[in-house]
Amino acid sequence: MARVTDRAPDLPDAAGPVVADLTEDGLLARIFPHLPAGDRTLLGPGDDAAVLAAPDGRYVVSTDVLVEGRHFRRDWSTGEDVGWRAAMQNLADVAAMGARPTAIVVSLVVPGDLPVAWVEGLARGLGGACRTVGAGVVGGDLSGGDAVVVAVTVHGDLGGVDPVLRSGARPGDVVALAGTVGRSAAGLAMLDAGRADADPAVVAVHRRPQPPLASGPAAAAAGATAMMDVSDGLLRDGERLATASGVVLDLGAPAQVLADDLAALAAAADAVGGDGVAWALGGGEDHGLLATFPAGAALPAGFRRIGAVREADAGAGAGSVLVDGARPTTTTGWEHFGR
Amino acid sequence: MARVTDRAPDLPDAAGPVVADLTEDGLLARIFPHLPAGDRTLLGPGDDAAVLAAPDGRYVVSTDVLVEGRHFRRDWSTGEDVGWRAAMQNLADVAAMGARPTAIVVSLVVPGDLPVAWVEGLARGLGGACRTVGAGVVGGDLSGGDAVVVAVTVHGDLGGVDPVLRSGARPGDVVALAGTVGRSAAGLAMLDAGRADADPAVVAVHRRPQPPLASGPAAAAAGATAMMDVSDGLLRDGERLATASGVVLDLGAPAQVLADDLAALAAAADAVGGDGVAWALGGGEDHGLLATFPAGAALPAGFRRIGAVREADAGAGAGSVLVDGARPTTTTGWEHFGR
Numbered sequence: 101m102a103r104v105t106d107r108a109p110d111l112p113d114a115a116g117p118v119v120a121d122l123t124e125d126g127l128l129a130r131i132f133p134h135l136p137a138g139d140r141t142l143l144g145p146g147d148d149a150a151v152l153a154a155p156d157g158r159y160v161v162s163t164d165v166l167v168e169g170r171h172f173r174r175d176w177s178t179g180e181d182v183g184w185r186a187a188m189q190n191l192a193d194v195a196a197m198g199a200r201p202t203a204i205v206v207s208l209v210v211p212g213d214l215p216v217a218w219v220e221g222l223a224r225g226l227g228g229a230c231r232t233v234g235a236g237v238v239g240g241d242l243s244g245g246d247a248v249v250v251a252v253t254v255h256g257d258l259g260g261v262d263p264v265l266r267s268g269a270r271p272g273d274v275v276a277l278a279g280t281v282g283r284s285a286a287g288l289a290m291l292d293a294g295r296a297d298a299d300p301a302v303v304a305v306h307r308r309p310q311p312p313l314a315s316g317p318a319a320a321a322a323g324a325t326a327m328m329d330v331s332d333g334l335l336r337d338g339e340r341l342a343t344a345s346g347v348v349l350d351l352g353a354p355a356q357v358l359a360d361d362l363a364a365l366a367a368a369a370d371a372v373g374g375d376g377v378a379w380a381l382g383g384g385e386d387h388g389l390l391a392t393f394p395a396g397a398a399l400p401a402g403f404r405r406i407g408a409v410r411e412a413d414a415g416a417g418a419g420s421v422l423v424d425g426a427r428p429t430t431t432t433g434w435e436h437f438g439r
Numbered sequence: 440m441a442r443v444t445d446r447a448p449d450l451p452d453a454a455g456p457v458v459a460d461l462t463e464d465g466l467l468a469r470i471f472p473h474l475p476a477g478d479r480t481l482l483g484p485g486d487d488a489a490v491l492a493a494p495d496g497r498y499v500v501s502t503d504v505l506v507e508g509r510h511f512r513r514d515w516s517t518g519e520d521v522g523w524r525a526a527m528q529n530l531a532d533v534a535a536m537g538a539r540p541t542a543i544v545v546s547l548v549v550p551g552d553l554p555v556a557w558v559e560g561l562a563r564g565l566g567g568a569c570r571t572v573g574a575g576v577v578g579g580d581l582s583g584g585d586a587v588v589v590a591v592t593v594h595g596d597l598g599g600v601d602p603v604l605r606s607g608a609r610p611g612d613v614v615a616l617a618g619t620v621g622r623s624a625a626g627l628a629m630l631d632a633g634r635a636d637a638d639p640a641v642v643a644v645h646r647r648p649q650p651p652l653a654s655g656p657a658a659a660a661a662g663a664t665a666m667m668d669v670s671d672g673l674l675r676d677g678e679r680l681a682t683a684s685g686v687v688l689d690l691g692a693p694a695q696v697l698a699d700d701l702a703a704l705a706a707a708a709d710a711v712g713g714d715g716v717a718w719a720l721g722g723g724e725d726h727g728l729l730a731t732f733p734a735g736a737a738l739p740a741g742f743r744r745i746g747a748v749r750e751a752d753a754g755a756g757a758g759s760v761l762v763d764g765a766r767p768t769t770t771t772g773w774e775h776f777g778r
Contacts, residue, residue: 142497146683147536147602148501148535148605148668149500149501149535149536149538150499151536151597152500153496156493157494157496160489161542163580164546164580165580167588170582170583170584193488194487194488197490209504209506239501239502240502241590243506243510245509245586249506249584251580253502253546253592263482263488265486
């Protein structure tokens with residue numbers, strides 16, 4: 101892992117006992133007080149399984165994993181940051197179906213030399229993110245291991261509405277975005293350059309993203325035809341939605357449709373010689389919501405129009421994303437395994 | 440990790456491409472064909488979240504994680520073994536609530552040098568275990584990392600019956616066990632001694648446990664007052680059930696009540712100088728079901744009587760497990776973090 105001298109100067113030092121000083125039950129006793137019960141929880145942690153209410157007769161489920169050294173660094177983010185982010189990126193997946201998050205469970209791998217305070221922070225972050233929407237932390241599992249791994253599974257309630265899939269966009273629909281793009285990527289670039297001080301606002305988005313969770317059910321209620329969470333970048337996730345729907349997403353010029361985002365990225369781009377447009381189009385992990393709506397629909401609060409859906413043709417095949425009328429040449433987001 | 444020369448001689452060699460040779464989508468394409476859809480799945484993998492049916496209006500949820508080098512070794516178990524075990528230990532948690540498993544999601548961390556064939560095997564094992572009960576593999580997440588981590592979250596359907604908790608055992612109840620105890624621990628001891636050949640049957644239980652999943656709902660239907668999955672050993676898990684219920688579990692002499700298990704462990708004990716009684720009382724991971732029933736109840740098929748519930752007193756406080764009338768002095772199961 102990173103050298104101590106790389107540690108972001110705004111992070112508190114961890115002191116006190118480490119995980120190996122406690123028994124499993126002792127560590128759990130430090131974690132449990134931070135976990136909200138949730139308002140759909142019939143039976144919480146402590147038995148072989150939790151029991152959750154599903155008054156709708158259906159529920160949505162998604163899982164996401166964060167790995168130390170891949171998705172976070174302990175010298176760049178506190179335990180509370182990592183817990184918040186692990187929960188929020190999962191809660192956003194539920195919102196992206198048009199559902200309300202109700203509960204998470206967490207499998208946690210911790211090295212023996214990890215400070216107990218870091219684990220308590222993680223629990224506070226998980227709990228804090230869940231509290232923003234009334235969701236509970238209803239179960240988990242702990243194991244030792246060489247690096248921290250946080251695997252969260254999230255559940256949500258559709259409230260009687262059909263789930264909004266990636267595959268429903270139709271030519272003529274409006275393409276709209278809720279939340280921000282590019283700030284988490286800019287924040288990561290600031291940390292990577294040792295310049296966390298130069299733009300604390302984008303660093304804060306990297307550490308604790310604020311997905312527009314309420315916009316998901318609002319979009320479903322407003323008749324959204326397709327929706328997804330932007331976790332790997334607007335271009336790459338846009339291609340996924342376009343591919344699933346068999347259409348082309350024709351986005352406007354970034355200087356117009358992403359003007360607010362580019363303005364918010366300008367200071368960070370200046371500080372480290374970064375490219376605001378590349379961050380805005382290619383950076384994921386702000387966890388905004390990309391959705392399509394029928395042409396005449398009023399966009400729900402929080403969504404702004406960024407383009408239109410059109411048919412594939414000889415110039416742009418199904419699954420394409422056009423930016424200002426052309427195929428973009430900038431980054432298209434994350435690729436985890438390729439060489 | 441272990442040296443190549445430690446590799447159990449009955450394991451096939453892995454050859455062919457490794458994870459780093461593929462893109463994430465390429466790896467997913469190798470995994471998906473092995474995953475059953477499940478009969479409660481309204482929307483499977485590929486969107487932001489899956490959608491599952493909950494006709495009961497409730498569902499049960501549990502999560503368990505397996506970490507390479509802690510819970511399995513790649514030179515002792517194939518990918519298919521690990522997938523099977525990861526699924527089964529989760530499915531058993533659902534059965535222990537008296538519910539039927541319906542679906543799992545899987546977060547998977549894989550090193551770049553892991554053979555793709557190993558990952559395909561893992562998917563086959565996960566899918567194979569789920570198929571035994573009609574459950575689906577409905578979602579997942581992939582990440583790179585230095586060691587394999589398999590975090591499974593399982594869901595289940597109560598079918599209109601109340602969940603069977605750990606806390607409902609009452610003095611006078613019968614203590615009963617479904618499934619086996621000690622064989623997984625014996626199998627692990629054989630592998631550790633390099634003697635997998637001496638008792639393939641117990642090694643097979645370690646690699647691919649066969650929890651009595653149908654016995655969970657059967658116990659609920661028969662009026663079980665308390666139940667749990669035996670994952671950390673009969674003594675330790677018995678103490679948990681006794682603690683939650685505020686009672687004492689008074690187990691009979693192992694030579695009588697665990698006679699079948701001890702007979703099945705005799706060859707392994709001989710081969711490596713092991714202690715069959717210690718394995719049977721302290722070894723987990725066969726994932727049998729420990730349950731209590733009212734004194735007059737007919738035990739459902741698969742359960743055998745191993746003791747009685749009684750009140751705490753000066754000689755044995757609430758939470759105690761007695762064996763043949765005395766407090767046992769042998770191992771009491773796993774402790775993950777203690778020094």
